Amino acid sequence: MSEKILIEAMSNLVQLDIDTVHAYDQALKEIDDRIIKDRLLKFQDDHRNHISGLSKQIEELGGQPPEYSQDIKGYVIEAFAAIRSFTGLKGALAAMKTTEEITNRYYGEVVSWEAPSAVKKVLRTFFSEEKVHLDYITSNLKSMT
Numbered sequence: 445m446s447e448k449i450l451i452e453a454m455s456n457l458v459q460l461d462i463d464t465v466h467a468y469d470q471a472l473k474e475i476d477d478r479i480i481k482d483r484l485l486k487f488q489d490d491h492r493n494h495i496s497g498l499s500k501q502i503e504e505l506g507g508q509p510p511e512y513s514q515d516i517k518g519y520v521i522e523a524f525a526a527i528r529s530f531t532g533l534k535g536a537l538a539a540m541k542t543t544e545e546i547t548n549r550y551y552g553e554v555v556s557w558e559a560p561s562a563v564k565k566v567l568r569t570f571f572s573e574e575k576v577h578l579d580y581i582t583s584n585l586k587s588m589t
Contacts, residue, residue, distance in 0.1 A: 451507035471536040544578040
């Protein structure tokens, strides 16, 4: 795997994490349950940590991480989260489930690539956290049906 391709893939992950942070902003506005809200705030912080950690790895590989701003995909994800969140807790969780599914799918792909051990370690750690996010949200949605 070339460093250029790896840097591009990690940059895409950073952008996805940026977009996810914004989607959490929208969903959290509609969640009143303190326990769930606190957990989702922690997940949002995880995404901020992923942005920082991946950006550091990109720089160490000689790349330039993306700026902290949404791309067009991010606006679509945020709008989707906002619209779904208007239906309350269940809609907000459903929106975040979709967002976390996308994030998990992409992390799952990139973590399987050849990469320096430091990068692999970061990717594995972050992918593990992403799985926790999705499992928690899915579990809460199942308990609401």
